[in-house]
Structures are given as structure tokens and as C-alpha cells.
Amino acid sequence: MSRELEFTRLRNLRETETVRRRNAETSLSASELIYPMFVTLGSGVRRPIEPMPGQFQMSVDVALEHAGLVSEKGIDKILLFGLPQSKDAVGGTSIDPDEAVQSAVREIKTTLPDVTVITDVCLCEYTDHGHCGIVTSDGQVDNDATLPLLAAAAISHAEAGADIVAPSAMMDGQVAAIRAGLDDAGFKDTRIMGYSAKYASSFYGPFREAAGSAPQFGDRRSYQMSSTQSDEAMAEIEADIREGADFIMVKPALAYLDVIRRASERFEEPPLAAYNVSGEYSAIKAAAANGWIDEETAAMEVLVGIKRAGADLIVTYFAPEAAEWLERGD
Ligand code: PBG
Numbered sequence: 424m425s426r427e428l429e430f431t432r433l434r435n436l437r438e439t440e441t442v443r444r445r446n447a448e449t450s451l452s453a454s455e456l457i458y459p460m461f462v463t464l465g466s467g468v469r470r471p472i473e474p475m476p477g478q479f480q481m482s483v484d485v486a487l488e489h490a491g492l493v494s495e496k497g498i499d500k501i502l503l504f505g506l507p508q509s510k511d512a513v514g515g516t517s518i519d520p521d522e523a524v525q526s527a528v529r530e531i532k533t534t535l536p537d538v539t540v541i542t543d544v545c546l547c548e549y550t551d552h553g554h555c556g557i558v559t560s561d562g563q564v565d566n567d568a569t570l571p572l573l574a575a576a577a578i579s580h581a582e583a584g585a586d587i588v589a590p591s592a593m594m595d596g597q598v599a600a601i602r603a604g605l606d607d608a609g610f611k612d613t614r615i616m617g618y619s620a621k622y623a624s625s626f627y628g629p630f631r632e633a634a635g636s637a638p639q640f641g642d643r644r645s646y647q648m649s650s651t652q653s654d655e656a657m658a659e660i661e662a663d664i665r666e667g668a669d670f671i672m673v674k675p676a677l678a679y680l681d682v683i684r685r686a687s688e689r690f691e692e693p694p695l696a697a698y699n700v701s702g703e704y705s706a707i708k709a710a711a712a713n714g715w716i717d718e719e720t721a722a723m724e725v726l727v728g729i730k731r732a733g734a735d736l737i738v739t740y741f742a743p744e745a746a747e748w749l750e751r752g753d
Contacts, residue, residue: 449731451723453497453749457541457696458742461633462486462523463506474629475701476708478740480506483526490531490538496746500539502589502738503527504634507549513557514549517576525583532584541587541616542580544573544601547636554638555592555646564646566594573597574604581610587670591618593646598666616670616696617663620656620682623647626675626702633701656682660690670736674698677725680732687733697734699725704740719748 436446461472461480468482481489490501505524507516516522528540546569547555556569569592577588588605590597598617605613623644631637648655656679660671671690673683676697683697703725711718722741729737739745 449727451727451730451745451749453742453746454499455730455736456498456726456742456745457500457502457736457738458493458498459502459504459543459738459740460486460489460527461504461506462527464508464523464526472629472633474632474705475740476705476712477744478633478704480633483523483530486527487530487534490535493743493746494535494538496743497750498742498746499537500541500736501531502541502543504543505548506635510549510551512551514546514572514576517546517549517572518579520579520583525579528580528583528585532586539586540584541589542577542585544577544580544588544590544597545592546572546576547592547638548634552639553636554641555643556594562641564594566596566646569594570596570600571604574600577601577613577615578604578608578610581605581608581613585613587614587616589616589618589672591621593618593621593643593648595662596666598663598668602667614669615667617660617666617668617672618674618698619660619663619668619671620679620686621647621672621674622650622652622679624650624675624678624700624702626678626700628702629705630701650678653682653685657685657689660686664690664693668693670694670696672696672698672738673734674738675700675703676729676732676734676737677703680728683729683732683734687735694735695733696736696738697729697732699729699737699739699741701740719744723748 437443463480465482466484469485470480472478503524545555554564556564559565580588676699687695707721710716
């Protein structure tokens with residue numbers, strides 16, 4: 424006598440490509456992606472970033488052309504990082520209206536007004552010691568002394584025409600200081616994307632080579648969060664929201680998908696971004712170059728995973744390629 428087996432036929436949900444598509448719980452579109460670009464002074468410069476294949480340090484003219492190309496693919500949000508001409512202890516060039524970021528913002532907003540231009544606001548690319556704030560004589564990063572400098576940098580980006588400024592220095596009160604500074608300077612509509620929960624991460628390694636921003640002594644553990652922390656991430660995000668952030672962020676993405684999920688459930692507003700950082704990009708690129716992994720499917724699996732975890736927006740170096748993959752998949 425045979426016993427009746429009882430089970431649910433969930434495989435029906437994935438029998439064919441059509442069925443799989445119809446049942447997709449998570450969708451991803453190019454309009455949810457933000458593309459980071461590295462800009463420098465000069466002209467005709469397109470310097471490959473070795474640990475980040477496919478990414479370049481670009482002079483403003485090249486960056487403008489590149490922004491045009493990616494926007495045609497449907498990527499209409501870019502995040503700019505600058506490589507300044509010179510560095511000093513207080514990051515003086517971060518407020519120079521003729522520096523790379525400010526020039527790139529002006530050019531891009533003039534020629535491509537529909538592209539949303541976001542600027543990274545931090546001092547590490549502009550200081551000779553590579554820390555994200557001012558360093559005291561005993562080697563500490565001085566939180567409160569750094570705030571007016573971050574506000575001044577944000578104002579100079581707003582003057583150039585930035586739509587959104589994105590403070591990534593992890594100084595307490597940076598969103599409040601920038602909001603107050605922007606408002607006083609007449610930029611009430613410039614929005615702020617806080618890098619709210621930013622962890623001290625090995626996965627920033629390739630970026631620091633790209634941006635020339637590695638700390639020259641010590642590390643960033645006194646201001647960026649430890650990977651052991653999740654409640655603290657919620658406190659950081661809450662603080663940014665209280666200070667007036669229009670967007671919040673968890674960074675990096677992959678080792679912190681639980682933090683993304685928790686933040687997305689806890690804070691319905693404002694929109695939540697996740698940063699698929701340089702090391703996460705480089706790891707896939709390197710494995711793919713060795714033939715160990717399929718780049719397209721691996722990258723899309725990661726991006727869908729970040730979206731499924733709860734991100735509304737994803738900052739990713741894969742943005743232009745992902746737009747092409749999405750277009751082809753349609
Ligand atoms: C600047 C900054 C960093 C990144 C974004 N903004 C580097 C850091 O904090 O050392 C990392 C981005 C990436 O790895 O892709 N503070």
C-alpha cells in the first residue's frame with residue numbers, strides 16, 4: 424500500500440523564462456542606479472584605474488562626454504569624486520570653485536540638465552594626511568573643527584550647481600552643519616544624501632587607489648563604524664534623519680545586507696541608498712577576468728540582492744553595464 428505524499432509544487436513558479444519573469448518578486452531598473460565617477464583637472468585625460476577595470480580618472484571634458492553616454496543608457500544619476508591639484512593639512516582645495524568636482528558639476532549641469540549630479544563631500548581626497556577631517560597635533564581627527572569645512576565644501580558644490588551633496592566623512596553632526604550652511608547660503612533646495620551607516624571596510628581598498636585618499640597614518644576606525652554593529656547603524660541613520668538628511672545610506676552593501684534590510688523596515692522615509700563599493704566591484708571583475716565567474720550574471724545577482732534586501736537606490740560602478748544588461752533582458 425503506497426502512502427500519499429503531500430507537497431507543494433513550487434517548481435511550477437520557475438518552469439519557463441516567461442513564468443519566472445511573471446513571478447519575479449524583485450525588479451531592478453536603471454533609474455535606481457547611481458554611477459560614481461572620478462574627475463581630475465586637465466583635458467583629454469582618461470586614466471584607467473588599475474584595480475577597477477572599466478573605471479577611469481577623467482578630466483572634465485571626458486567626464487562630460489562619458490556622462491552623456493551613460494545617460495543615454497538610462498543612467499541619469501551620477502556621483503562625483505574629485506582628485507585635486509594639491510593637498511594640505513586642512514583640505515583647502517575642497518572649496519576651490521575651479522577644482523575638478525566644481526568644474527565637472529558646472530559643465531554637466533549646463534550641458535545635461537536632466538542628469539542628477541551628486542557630489543561626495545569629504546576631506547580625505549584633499550588632505551595630505553588622507554583623513555576625512557582635520558587632525559590635531561596628537562593625531563586625533565577633530566570632529567567639530569571639521570564641520571565648518573565640510574559645510575563650506577558642500578556650499579561650493581551647490582554654487583557649482585550640484586543637486587545633491589553626499590557627506591561621507593562620518594563626522595557627528597555633519598548633516599546638520601551642511602544643512603545649516605546650505606540654507607544660510609541660499610541653497611534651501613540642495614538635498615543631502617547622508618552616508619549614514621558607513622563601516623570601516625577593507626572593501627574600500629581599490630577606491631583609495633582610484634581617489635588617492637588612503638590615510639597616511641592610522642586607519643578610519645575612530646570615525647567609521649565597526650562591522651560588529653547593527654543597533655549603532657540604526658542610531659546613525661536616525662541621527663542623519665533628525666539632522667535633515669533627504670536620503671540615507673548603508674555602505675558597503677554586501678557584508679551588510681541585514682543592515683539594509685533592517686534600515687528599510689525601520690525607516691520608510693527617506694529613500695535608502697546602498698553603496699556597492701569598489702572592492703565588491705573589483706572582486707567580480709578580477710574573478711571574471713580569470714574565467715572563474717560569469718561577470719554579467721554575478722553582477723546582476725549582487726544588484727538584485729541589494730535591491731531585495733531593501734535598497735531604493737544602489738550606487739554602483741556596474742551602473743552603465745547593468746543598464747545594458749537590463750535593456751537586453753527586456
Ligand atoms: C570618502 C569615501 C570613500 C568611499 C566613498 N567615499 C573611501 C573611504 O572612506 O575610505 C569608498 C567608495 C568605494 O570603495 O567604492 N570618505
